[in-house]
Amino acid sequence: MAPLPDYRPKQLSVGPLEAEILNIVWELGSVTVKDVHDRILADPNRELAYTSVTTVLRRLTDKGWLKCDKCGRAFFWRPLLTKQQAEVIKAHEQLQRFLAIGNPDIIAAFADSLDEAASTQIQAIAKRIQDARQAREEQ
Structure with missing residues (x-):
């Protein structure tokens, strides 16, 4: 990543x-x-x-x-940036705007409407976040 x-x-x-x-x-x-x-x-x-x-x-x-x-x-x-770096920055900005909604019901309704592949991808992302946090705590 x-x-x-x-x-x-x-x-x-x-x-x-x-x-x-x-x-x-x-x-x-x-x-x-x-x-x-x-x-x-x-x-x-x-x-x-x-x-x-x-x-x-x-x-x-x-x-x-x-x-x-x-x-x-x-x-x-x-x-001044690679294409990959630009994509990371843009994705980060989009995620921040999405999370700024702040209403868990809206975010949950959105997540509930995803297909199986997208749900699996979100679960994989959540696992990577959890693993990264655990690795930081162990340092």
Whole structure:
């Protein structure tokens, strides 16, 4: 199980184009605007201005998802988190929002509506939590 990363972006929410470009950055590792623009335009049904890619990369940098480095005259963007770390952070935030409901009846009604596979998964999660707590107590 991946631990919750120490670093978090300033703003977790990203729009559809931001998410698409973030996925390209994760896939390529370090990118220029041209790298991202070429990747998007590889789909013959897509059109996107080069300046729009620049704007989105800067927005992702401002939100804390990317870091921009200048090398000579070129700018390179790289992710500050791995895709897996981002998924862990987003899952943690969703769980916190769910638990913030605070009403056990609502949460129990939700849990009661789950199918067998989901119920088994929740039981497995509860067991892992219990095991982790027990291991901490034994240290």
